Amino acid sequence: LYRYVLTISQSHYDEQGNFLGLSGVGTDIHEKKLSEIKLIESEEKFKTLANSVLTAIFIIQDDILQWINPETAHILEYSEEEIIGKPFYYFVHPDDVEAARLRADARQRGEDIINRYEARIITKNNIVKWIDFNVATILYNGRIAILGSASDISIRKKIELELKTSEEKFYKAFYSSPIPMTINTFRDGVYREVNEAACQTFGYVPEESIGRSIFELNIFADKEELQNYIHTLRTNEKVKDFHVTFKTKNGLLKDCIINSDVFVSSGETFVISSIIDITQLKRSAQIIYEQYKELQKINNDLIKTKEELTLRNIQLFEEKERFNRVLESINDAVIVTDRSAVILLVNNATCNLLNKEYDELIGKDIISILDLDCKQPVNFTFNTIIEILQQKSISNECILHVGNVSYNIELYVLPLKDQMNSITGTIVVLRDITQKKIIEEHIARTSKLESVGLLAAGIAHDFNNILTSIVGNLSLIKTRMNASSELYQHINDAEKASFKAKELTQQLLTFAKGGAPVKKVTSLSAMLKDIVTFVLRGSGIESKFIIDDNLYNVEVDEGQISQVIQNIVINAREAMNDHGLLKVYALNVNEDDPIKAIIGNDKYIRISIEDNGPGIQNENIEKIFDPYYTTKPHGTGLGLTVVYSIIKQHGGYIFVDSQPGKGTCFDIYLKATEKKVETIDENGNEISFIGKGRVLVLEDDENIQFILRTMLEELGYEVDISCDGDEAYKKYLVAKESDQHYSFAIMDLTIPGKKGGKDTITQIRKFDNEFKVIVSSGYSNDPVMSNYKDYGFNGILPKPYRFEELKQIIAAISN
Numbered sequence: 001l002y003r004y005v006l007t008i009s010q011s012h013y014d015e016q017g018n019f020l021g022l023s024g025v026g027t028d029i030h031e032k033k034l035s036e037i038k039l040i041e042s043e044e045k046f047k048t049l050a051n052s053v054l055t056a057i058f059i060i061q062d063d064i065l066q067w068i069n070p071e072t073a074h075i076l077e078y079s080e081e082e083i084i085g086k087p088f089y090y091f092v093h094p095d096d097v098e099a100a101r102l103r104a105d106a107r108q109r110g111e112d113i114i115n116r117y118e119a120r121i122i123t124k125n126n127i128v129k130w131i132d133f134n135v136a137t138i139l140y141n142g143r144i145a146i147l148g149s150a151s152d153i154s155i156r157k158k159i160e161l162e163l164k165t166s167e168e169k170f171y172k173a174f175y176s177s178p179i180p181m182t183i184n185t186f187r188d189g190v191y192r193e194v195n196e197a198a199c200q201t202f203g204y205v206p207e208e209s210i211g212r213s214i215f216e217l218n219i220f221a222d223k224e225e226l227q228n229y230i231h232t233l234r235t236n237e238k239v240k241d242f243h244v245t246f247k248t249k250n251g252l253l254k255d256c257i258i259n260s261d262v263f264v265s266s267g268e269t270f271v272i273s274s275i276i277d278i279t280q281l282k283r284s285a286q287i288i289y290e291q292y293k294e295l296q297k298i299n300n301d302l303i304k305t306k307e308e309l310t311l312r313n314i315q316l317f318e319e320k321e322r323f324n325r326v327l328e329s330i331n332d333a334v335i336v337t338d339r340s341a342v343i344l345l346v347n348n349a350t351c352n353l354l355n356k357e358y359d360e361l362i363g364k365d366i367i368s369i370l371d372l373d374c375k376q377p378v379n380f381t382f383n384t385i386i387e388i389l390q391q392k393s394i395s396n397e398c399i400l401h402v403g404n405v406s407y408n409i410e411l412y413v414l415p416l417k418d419q420m421n422s423i424t425g426t427i428v429v430l431r432d433i434t435q436k437k438i439i440e441e442h443i444a445r446t447s448k449l450e451s452v453g454l455l456a457a458g459i460a461h462d463f464n465n466i467l468t469s470i471v472g473n474l475s476l477i478k479t480r481m482n483a484s485s486e487l488y489q490h491i492n493d494a495e496k497a498s499f500k501a502k503e504l505t506q507q508l509l510t511f512a513k514g515g516a517p518v519k520k521v522t523s524l525s526a527m528l529k530d531i532v533t534f535v536l537r538g539s540g541i542e543s544k545f546i547i548d549d550n551l552y553n554v555e556v557d558e559g560q561i562s563q564v565i566q567n568i569v570i571n572a573r574e575a576m577n578d579h580g581l582l583k584v585y586a587l588n589v590n591e592d593d594p595i596k597a598i599i600g601n602d603k604y605i606r607i608s609i610e611d612n613g614p615g616i617q618n619e620n621i622e623k624i625f626d627p628y629y630t631t632k633p634h635g636t637g638l639g640l641t642v643v644y645s646i647i648k649q650h651g652g653y654i655f656v657d658s659q660p661g662k663g664t665c666f667d668i669y670l671k672a673t674e675k676k677v678e679t680i681d682e683n684g685n686e687i688s689f690i691g692k693g694r695v696l697v698l699e700d701d702e703n704i705q706f707i708l709r710t711m712l713e714e715l716g717y718e719v720d721i722s723c724d725g726d727e728a729y730k731k732y733l734v735a736k737e738s739d740q741h742y743s744f745a746i747m748d749l750t751i752p753g754k755k756g757g758k759d760t761i762t763q764i765r766k767f768d769n770e771f772k773v774i775v776s777s778g779y780s781n782d783p784v785m786s787n788y789k790d791y792g793f794n795g796i797l798p799k800p801y802r803f804e805e806l807k808q809i810i811a812a813i814s815n
Contacts, residue, residue, distance in 0.1 A: 093120035203249035464778030472707035517557030552672035575613035725755025749777035
């Protein structure tokens with residue numbers, strides 16, 4: 001055992017200085033010493049703890065910072081030596097200093113004051129931070145002091161500000177929106193917010209609706225619709241394009257579309273809804289609405305594209321500092337000028353192209369250096385460049401003359417900008433495309449037809465899908481109208497115009513490659529007169545028609561044969577220079593016609609188009625059907641190639657007879673048919689029957705799904721729709737195995753990214769040749785459409801189609 005003792009002693013000596021001994025007293029200080037040790041250990045523990053936490057801890061006495069932990073220095077971005085001994089308000093934001101000092105003085109006086117508050121500080125790097133302070137009064141070295149902790153809440157403050165700004169924007173958009181919008185509680189449907197548009201639509205002022213529920217206002221006219229709406233909302237937490245009938249304050253009924261989403265705010269669940277009044281447009285607005293949504297998607301895509309272009313421009317600016325490093329690696333000639341078109345920098349490719357040394361170019365005006373003949377004149381004055389480059393960069397094709405040598409070049413002029421986005425000069429790029437031009441001309445001539453074909457097929461398919469929805473809706477409307485009404489005639493005219501557009505898509509396909517013909521029985525008499533009259537309209541050419549009264553019918557693709565006649569008549573018009581006489585014959589081939597030696601006893605008709613123009617030179621006759629052969633300055637050389645291709649695909653013959661100075665005659669022979677021309681009753685009453693059973697539909701376009709379902713249900717069928725061939729095939733198998741067979745199926749030929757009708761019918765035909773399947777497509781040039789039986793289909797339904805055409809093909813396969 002031990003004890004702490006405080007001793008005081010004194011030495012004693014004799015007169016000679018000899019040590020005699022010690023005398024002293026001792027005091028027991030054991031308890032006091034242990035207390036001092038514990039206090040020191042406690043202080044060390046406090047400092048160890050304070051130094052290890054990520055919260056700033058500090059002691060202030062007489063406004064002076066006496067002690068801090070490392071996190072305090074980290075938040076203030078000062079060293080400990082720079083902080084200790086300074087007044088605490090030295091680090092406080094000027095706007096918060098007065099309040100901070102008043103609180104500190106009051107606390108040191110012992111007054112009751114809040115311990116927790118938020119304030120701003122300024123760091124050594126002049127950064128403003130929001131801090132959450134928590135302080136208390138303590139004794140430090142025997143005197144009153146302030147012990148505080150602090151946490152950086154700058155990020156939280158920023159989030160709170162952004163949230164507040166976001167809410168302000170939301171409510172500004174909500175109240176200013178021209179679309180009626182409401183916010184209700186999710187639990188009981190009480191209105192919390194309504195905008196002006198909603199008040200105008202339903203006739204209530206805000207005070208009459210806010211605080212009351214949808215049940216109290218009784219705005220849902222149909223209770224079943226209300227229950228379905230609530231069920232859908234609670235199941236999916238959203239409602240999309242829900243058709244509902246609302247009742248206004250005055251009792252008026254309005255057909256509307258409501259879209260609702262569930263969201264949580266301040267711990268409470270709400271429903272925000274937007275409402276579209278479609279009372280006047282309910283029957284026709286579906287098509288317009290879907291097209292509007294498609295335009296919205298296109299607009300978003302354009303905005304996205306614009307944002308991507310903006311980002312690329314920013315990236316281009318960031319690459320400016322590295323420009324000199326990569327300049328010499330560029331094979332194109334690059335010239336950098338100032339705002340006065342004086343050359344500042346060139347690369348080696350420029351020197352090689354212009355055959356000049358580097359020093360011969362630097363400091364020279366670019367106009368004096370470049371000898372250019374361009375498709376579009378180029379002026380290198382700064383004002384002209386600024387006007388153009390503010391909107392877009394300059395590009396041009398030019399001939400560059402260097403001495404006695406000429407080069408085909410692509411010229412690009414790009415803006416050179418400073419950090420303020422002001423144009424300070426230009427970057428001129430000269431790309432030698434002499435060899436490229438030679439190669440491109442060769443490639444263009446060999447690939448042009450294929451490119452046009454792909455483009456035309458895509459346009460025709462998409463256009464035909466749109467037309468299917470339009471024509472289908474129009475034909476359905478006609479079935480519900482009195483044929484003698486004036487509106488019926490307008491609908492009828494719109495339907496006919498839509499089918500004119502269908503003919504346009506077929507002409508696109510025909511121009512491209514002819515396409516596989518989709519044949520039907522046709523009489524060419526009226527077609528010939530219409531096409532010739534149309535092409536010659538506005539010219540001084542007289543037309544004369546010689547047509548057999550009992551002209552045989554033919555089985556042809558009307559759109560393709562129209563293109564044949566049109567191409568030949570256009571050539572005749574251009575050859576006759578808009579004056580002269582054009583004779584058009586349409587005759588049944590008799591026994592005296594020389595063609596009989598080729599066709600034998602089969603019946604044919606002959607179409608002859610005879611002009612009195614300058615004729616074709618003998619040496620050119622053999623070339624007129626060759627691709628790209630033309631004698632016109634701006635001709636493509638494709639017109640007669642397409643004509644020849646179409647006639648061959650129809651199993652026909654074409655001959656040309658021409659004498660220079662007298663004119664040209666084209667003779668076309670097409671095989672006749674004894675089949676009757678099918679006609680469609682415009683009133684839609686030609687076929688009347690009631691369908692029975694279920695129909696399997698494979699179609700991915702929502703508009704066509706809607707109109708086809710409506711048509712089939714109108715006929716009495718139940719409709720089962722699939723968007724994917726695999727799904728359709730599974731449904732077919734399930735129905736077959738459960739002995740609940742489908743009556744027939746209608747399948748879209750192709751489904752982008754998925755299995756279409758062509759592959760699905762192949763699966764079915766492996767074990768079932770009796771199931772009736774109709775193929776439908778906007779790709780009217782697909783071989784399947786012209787030879788559908790070879791692929792296992794029982795009928796075709798080319799898009800677009802009328803209601804009556806659908807009934808006809810169903811009746812045909814049913815019989």
